[in-house]
Amino acid sequence: MKLFLRYPGRVTSVDVVPAGALTVAAGSNTANGWKQYTLRGRAWGRARVTVKYADGTNQALSYYVTKPAAQVVNDLGNFLFTKQWFDKPGDPFGRSPSVMSYDRAKDAIVEQDARVWIAGLGDEGGSGSWLAAGMKLFGQPTKAEVDKYERFIDGVLWGGIQYSEGERKYGVRKSLLYYDPKDKPNFPYDPKLNWTTWTSWNKEASESTGRAYNYVHVVGAYWSMYRVSRNHEGLATRHTWDWYLDQAYQTMMFLTDPANKVGYTNVGLMGASAFTETLADMKREGWTEKVAALEARMKMRADRWAAQAYPFGSEMAWDSTGQEEVYAWTRYFGHNPQSLTAVNSIIGYMPLVPHWGYNGAARRYWDFIYAGAPGSRYERQLHHYGSGLNAIPVLARYREQPDDLHLLRIGYAGTMGALTNIDQEGFASVAFHAFPESLKWDAYSGDYGPNFLGHALNSATYVINHPEFGWQAFGGNVSVSGARVTVNVVDSLRKRVYIAPLGLYLTLDASRFERVEVDSRTQVVRVTLAPATADTPRARVRVEQPFTPTGVGTFRVAGTFASERGASVVPLSAKPTVVEIRATR
Numbered sequence: 001m002k003l004f005l006r007y008p009g010r011v012t013s014v015d016v017v018p019a020g021a022l023t024v025a026a027g028s029n030t031a032n033g034w035k036q037y038t039l040r041g042r043a044w045g046r047a048r049v050t051v052k053y054a055d056g057t058n059q060a061l062s063y064y065v066t067k068p069a070a071q072v073v074n075d076l077g078n079f080l081f082t083k084q085w086f087d088k089p090g091d092p093f094g095r096s097p098s099v100m101s102y103d104r105a106k107d108a109i110v111e112q113d114a115r116v117w118i119a120g121l122g123d124e125g126g127s128g129s130w131l132a133a134g135m136k137l138f139g140q141p142t143k144a145e146v147d148k149y150e151r152f153i154d155g156v157l158w159g160g161i162q163y164s165e166g167e168r169k170y171g172v173r174k175s176l177l178y179y180d181p182k183d184k185p186n187f188p189y190d191p192k193l194n195w196t197t198w199t200s201w202n203k204e205a206s207e208s209t210g211r212a213y214n215y216v217h218v219v220g221a222y223w224s225m226y227r228v229s230r231n232h233e234g235l236a237t238r239h240t241w242d243w244y245l246d247q248a249y250q251t252m253m254f255l256t257d258p259a260n261k262v263g264y265t266n267v268g269l270m271g272a273s274a275f276t277e278t279l280a281d282m283k284r285e286g287w288t289e290k291v292a293a294l295e296a297r298m299k300m301r302a303d304r305w306a307a308q309a310y311p312f313g314s315e316m317a318w319d320s321t322g323q324e325e326v327y328a329w330t331r332y333f334g335h336n337p338q339s340l341t342a343v344n345s346i347i348g349y350m351p352l353v354p355h356w357g358y359n360g361a362a363r364r365y366w367d368f369i370y371a372g373a374p375g376s377r378y379e380r381q382l383h384h385y386g387s388g389l390n391a392i393p394v395l396a397r398y399r400e401q402p403d404d405l406h407l408l409r410i411g412y413a414g415t416m417g418a419l420t421n422i423d424q425e426g427f428a429s430v431a432f433h434a435f436p437e438s439l440k441w442d443a444y445s446g447d448y449g450p451n452f453l454g455h456a457l458n459s460a461t462y463v464i465n466h467p468e469f470g471w472q473a474f475g476g477n478v479s480v481s482g483a484r485v486t487v488n489v490v491d492s493l494r495k496r497v498y499i500a501p502l503g504l505y506l507t508l509d510a511s512r513f514e515r516v517e518v519d520s521r522t523q524v525v526r527v528t529l530a531p532a533t534a535d536t537p538r539a540r541v542r543v544e545q546p547f548t549p550t551g552v553g554t555f556r557v558a559g560t561f562a563s564e565r566g567a568s569v570v571p572l573s574a575k576p577t578v579v580e581i582r583a584t585r
Contacts, residue, residue: 003037003061004030004469009053011035021047021065030468041065044424046356064356064420069459069475069492070140072419072426076452077136079426081145084109084129084445092187093176095121097148098156099130104427105373105443112177112190115199116206118371120177121161124270124385124447125371125430127217130157131271131449132428135456138224139493141235143535146228150238153221162218162251163209170254171209171262172218178206212264213315215255220274220453222248226281231510232535242285248278249290256297266304267313268322270385271450273392273457276328284565302329306338312345320349320362320386324454327393343397343407346390350410356420357432360413362386364431371430371446379438384431385447388418388454395458399546402500408462412474418455419492421448428452460496461489463518476516483521489513499525503547504555506581509567511539514576523552525581532572540567543581553583 003024005011014024014037021043027036039049044065051059066072086100086109101110101118110119117123121130130152137146156176158164163171179189179200189195226244229236236244252275255262275298282291305311305326312322327342349363364384368376391414398407421441422428430446433439461475463485471478475491489497494512498505502523506513515528529539543555557568558580570579 001039002469002472003039003049005035005037005051005059006033007035007053007057007059009055009057011051012054013052015050015052017048017050018043021045022049022063024049032468034468036469039063061354062356066419066422067424069416069419069490070494072422073136073140073492075424075426076132076422076428077140077142077145077426079428080129080133080136081148083107083425083427084133085148086111092184093120093178094160095119095156095176098152099133099149101126101129102427102445103373103443104423104429104441104445110444112193113374114179114193114195114197115370116177116179116201117175118444118446120175120206121156122173122175122177122206122214123211123370124213124217124367124450125444126175126177127214128371128430128447128449129445131217131220132452134221134224135449135453138227139456139459139495141228141232141535143235146225146235147237149221149225150236153225154238157218157221158247168209170250171260172211172214172251172255173206174208174211174214175201175206178203210261210263212255212262212267213269215251215262216269216271216274217449219248219251219278220271222251223274223278223281226278227509230281231540233537235535245278245281245285245287248274249282249287249294252278252294253297256301264315266301268305268311268325270321270324270389271453272325273328273389274453275325276332277457281565298329299333302333302335305330306333306335308338310341310345311338312342316366320346320364320390324389324392327396331393331396339393339397343393346394347406347410350386350390350394350414352406352410352413356417357382357434360387360391360410360415360417362390362414367430367447368433368442371444373443376442380434381431382434383417383420383451385418385449385451385454387414388451388458390454391415391458392454395460396546399498399503399505402464402498402503402547405464405466408464408474408500411458412462415455415458418451421451456493459491459493460498461487461491461494461513461516462498462500463487463516464500465520483519485518485520487516487518489516494530497527501549502552502555502583503545503549504581505544505546507542507544509540509542509565510536511570511572523583525555527579527581529570529572529577529579531574531576537572539570539572539577539579540564541570541579542567553585555581555583558582 118125180203229241323342331339364381391411394411428448429441476487512530517526561568
């Protein structure tokens with residue numbers, strides 16, 4: 001990674017604590033005197049770099065060293081589908097098989113908690129792990145993990161968490177676990193837990209379908225499996241792709257039907273970018289009538305927000321969660337002043353500072369109480385799900401106005417912050433405790449899932465040509481030879497590349513980017529795709545231009561390729577495949 005410093009004093013030393021955690025190599029100064037350094041992570045975890053200047057000034061920068069991003073996501077999936085895999089046939093609450101909440105302090109699944117949703121696969125605190133598992137499969141599917149997730153969907157989600165019949169069909173209940181000894185007289189409720197407060201819902205309360213936030217996670221699960229089924233061969237076997245997509249659609253329709261009296265439908269919901277992703281895929285599939293029906297429902301919500309000065313309501317008196325969905329739908333339906341207000345409010349609470357924990361971390365304070373380990377308190381949470389989710393609209397806005405580097409810096413920081421929660425074995429914590437007497441990751445997995453959803457929907461490599469620093473990449477390694485700029489793609493999923501000087505956004509429904517070459521003179525882009533695998537014999541390449549700079553034409557995939565759902569279908573082979581993207585003027 002690169003570090004640029006501007007200070008009138010001479011640098012006398014650069015120290016790293018712990019010693020050897022990072023290496024720091026000085027490079028050439030820029031034309032206007034910025035000092036350039038290349039940093040490389042060597043030891044996992046927190047590290048502090050202290051720059052000392054000749055006038056006695058010290059400057060501290062805090063980093064977090066992880067494994068390579070793709071390996072971090074692989075580790076997450078392995079932990080979710082092994083250590084957090086709950087497989088106890090006959091569980092009286094119907095939670096098996098599933099990916100459940102985990103207590104890192106005990107290294108055990110949380111089977112009981114007086115906040116029943118955490119052990120009941122509900123709310124964010126209980127849905128988080130199975131939502132993260134679904135989004136991991138969207139980005140890095142494996143056959144063994146897909147098999148387990150389909151068992152979860154058929155055995156627990158559909159017909160358990162979500163009603164599969166009757167008047168409440170497609171409704172999502174609040175929790176599978178509940179405290180009701182009269183109903184479950186033989187269940188060994190833990191007597192050491194306090195079951196006397198409002199958090200220990202009884203059977204009737206747990207069966208309520210009245211909380212809108214719960215529906216988002218279900219849509220995310222179905223949508224991720226639609227993507228797996230539609231774009232990879234032989235991985236999903238229990239249902240066809242259209243079943244998964246329709247389940248997501250029906251869930252949203254139940255949520256937004258006033259007759260069902262689901263609460264909080266008129267506020268922005270965490271992770272609801274899954275809604276817009278689902279709608280986009282429905283349009284690509286040609287589901288005209290269902291698209292119109294869903295758009296009508298969502299437009300009513302967007303129009304309501306357009307009439308409000310600050311449409312960012314929540315369950316809480318103040319929150320930083322509604323902006324993601326408010327931005328998505330107000331932008332979609334052309335309410336541009338409100339979408340701009342959403343981004344501007346995010347800029348207000350999403351800082352840009354040289355500290356891994358605060359950089360890009362949207363302000364969040366209370367969810368240790370609702371999703372963290374017992375004994376928690378109200379406290380500044382570092383890289384809670386506000387990081388990954390608020391980064392979605394920030395980076396979407398950046399792609400439309402790539403001259404605003406501030407948006408890229410905070411958006412990318414929030415996206416990458418979501419990976420710091422994942423430890424060396426793959427356990428993902430709800431958030432980091434920021435109070436100085438704590439400074440540790442919470443022991444519960446809690447509501448990490450929405451954070452990883454934000455990461456999975458945002459992970460990309462961004463290529464810029466900075467007026468002072470030249471060609472740089474966020475999520476890639478750059479080399480320049482004359483007019484040719486080569487970027488080795490190293491972000492976690494390697495599915496998206498944005499080339500800012502061209503306003504060009506390349507995405508893959510299937511396969512991975514390995515390298516991107518940009519000829520800055522001819523504006524020809526060459527992408528190198530990963531070799532074929534048994535489940536991914538073809539790539540599907542999408543070309544978008546959220547911004548068109550002066551003098552740049554319309555880009556298309558060069559050559560003769562079949563088109564499916566608006567994507568160019570590129571056959572892959574045992575070796576990497578090179579595809580050209582050219583502009584017509």
